[in-house]
Amino acid sequence: MGKISNEELLNKLNAAFPGQLTVTGEPFGLLTLETGRENIIDILSWLKNDAALQFIFLTDITAIHYPEQEKQIGVIYHLHSLVNNVRIRIKVFMADGDVHIPTATGLWHGANWMERETYDLFGVIFDGHPDLRRILNVDDMTAFPMRKEFPLEDPNRVDKKDYFFGR
Amino acid sequence: MPDDRCSRVNWKGFCIKYIMSDIQLVDAPPGVEGAGFFATSLDKAIGLARSNSLWPLPFATSCCGIEFMATMASHYDLSRFGAERLSFSPRQADLLMVMGTISKKMGPVLRQVYLQMAEPRWVMAVGACASSGGIFDTYSVLQGIDEVIPVDVYVPGCPPRPEAIIDGFMAIQKLVQTETLRRRSEPQYQKLLASYGIQ
Numbered sequence: 001m002g003k004i005s006n007e008e009l010l011n012k013l014n015a016a017f018p019g020q021l022t023v024t025g026e027p028f029g030l031l032t033l034e035t036g037r038e039n040i041i042d043i044l045s046w047l048k049n050d051a052a053l054q055f056i057f058l059t060d061i062t063a064i065h066y067p068e069q070e071k072q073i074g075v076i077y078h079l080h081s082l083v084n085n086v087r088i089r090i091k092v093f094m095a096d097g098d099v100h101i102p103t104a105t106g107l108w109h110g111a112n113w114m115e116r117e118t119y120d121l122f123g124v125i126f127d128g129h130p131d132l133r134r135i136l137n138v139d140d141m142t143a144f145p146m147r148k149e150f151p152l153e154d155p156n157r158v159d160k161k162d163y164f165f166g167r
Numbered sequence: 168m169p170d171d172r173c174s175r176v177n178w179k180g181f182c183i184k185y186i187m188s189d190i191q192l193v194d195a196p197p198g199v200e201g202a203g204f205f206a207t208s209l210d211k212a213i214g215l216a217r218s219n220s221l222w223p224l225p226f227a228t229s230c231c232g233i234e235f236m237a238t239m240a241s242h243y244d245l246s247r248f249g250a251e252r253l254s255f256s257p258r259q260a261d262l263l264m265v266m267g268t269i270s271k272k273m274g275p276v277l278r279q280v281y282l283q284m285a286e287p288r289w290v291m292a293v294g295a296c297a298s299s300g301g302i303f304d305t306y307s308v309l310q311g312i313d314e315v316i317p318v319d320v321y322v323p324g325c326p327p328r329p330e331a332i333i334d335g336f337m338a339i340q341k342l343v344q345t346e347t348l349r350r351r352s353e354p355q356y357q358k359l360l361a362s363y364g365i366q
Contacts, residue, residue, distance in 0.1 A: 136272075137272070137306075138271050138272050143306075145306045150306070151306075152304075152305055152306065153304045153306075154300065154305060154306060154310050156310050156314065157299075157304055157310045160304065
């Protein structure tokens with residue numbers, strides 16, 4: 001258990017950013033918040049620089065795709081306060097076709113490759129990123145393979161065709 | 168006691184039986200033999216020499232590579248087939264052994280390695296991943312290395328046992344022995360390379 005409880009953390013956040021955060025759950029004691037992309041850098045910056053909280057460690061930036069939602073693509077930030085041993089998760093959802101979010105590379109250099117990976121797999125465009133290009137997949141790939149509409153299996157594969165199995 | 172069945176005993180009196188391995192030499196190719204001479208065709212003589220001195224280039228990326236290490240080690244001992252000299256430079260290698268999953272990003276690297284090998288060159292796809300993509304039927308994995316380079320022998324298995332790799336190696340040797348010297352300049356072979364975009 002961390003030195004700061006989730007309730008205390010939430011109160012501080014609500015005092016600093018009134019009405020800009022919504023709590024979506026607390027699974028396994030991990031406080032999960034949702035916000036808009038206008039506030040995300042301010043919130044991250046405040047969490048990092050606050051003298052008491054010190055969320056100095058960016059654990060991960062990733063994304064998720066819910067095709068049935070109106071705002072399909074979500075970017076997820078995991079922060080860890082090493083001093084207080086507390087974690088927090090912040091989600092930002094965006095509509096498909098307008099997947100822009102400001103970069104966090106100004107706060108953490110480590111965000112560079114995380115954002116490149118998120119761009120590579122989900123097509124999230126991080127505005128202001130110094131070098132936003134693919135990192136894991138081949139450079140000439142045009143699709144974003146972790147989106148749900150992308151077929152997982154390789155279409156070039158011939159040995160799994162139905163006629164080989166009498167179907 | 169030394170007797171006719173045991174020529175030598177150790178200090179405890181146990182028989183020391185020297186088990187000499189049954190050394191087999193390569194048979195001479197078919198030809199005309201007489202007193203002091205032997206004549207055969209150049210194809211056969213060169214095929215014999217090449218097949219028993221193949222220099223493999225191990226392109227090992229995953230668990231099939233571990234099986235290949237076992238194949239090279241003392242128990243299975245690939246050097247019995249004249250292949251103990253692994254070439255880690257493609258320039259000097261005769262046989263490209265691709266062992267493991269090749270991702271699409273690795274494809275151009277593999278192709279470059281193949282292009283750097285001098286003719287005559289042979290390729291062996293070891294294991295399910297190199298042959299067909301294996302269980303990795305996904306967007307990021309090459310569905311068989313024959314999408315980028317021509318392959319001579321496929322070894323099935325996930326991963327194949329060392330015996331299977333040796334069996335594949337012997338199939339390569341058979342190819343090398345029976346190949347005509349002019350095969351590499353034949354139109355069929357040129358066409359095959361051209362289908363991969365290789366001059």
